[in-house]
Amino acid sequence: MGKRVIIVDDSRAVVATAELALDGLIGSGSIEFKSYLNPMELLGALQNGSENFDLLISDVNMPEMNGLELARAIKSDDRYKTKPIIILTTESSEQMKMTGKEIGVTGWMVKPFNDEKLVKSIKMVLGV
16 A cells, blocks of 8 residues: 555646646556645645645645644644655745745645656655
C-alpha cells in the first residue's frame, strides 16, 4: 500500500495538474492520491479520524481558511504534529515563509509548479 498524499486547493485545475504530474507514482502504487477543494472539509475529516495522510500539499489562498491556518490547526493535533506539509503558493514573501516555518511547514513550492519538481519533492519527503 502506497503512502497517502493529500492535496487541498480550491482550484480544480491545480488539483488536476498535480494528479496528472503524479500519475507515475500513483500507477506504480508508490502513493495514493486524494484531493480536497475545501480545507474545512479536510480538517473535519482529520479531526474525526476518517482521514489520514503521509504528506499534505496545501494551497495558501483559499476561502474560509488559508493554507497556513490549516497547517497550524493540523500541527496542533498530536496525531499529525510530525506529518510533512508542503505549501503551494503564488506568493513567496519571506514573512509568509517564516510564519510557515514557525508552524512546522516542511517546504514551499511556487505556482505554477514544475511537474518534475513536484514529483522529486514528494519522493524526497516520503522516501518513495
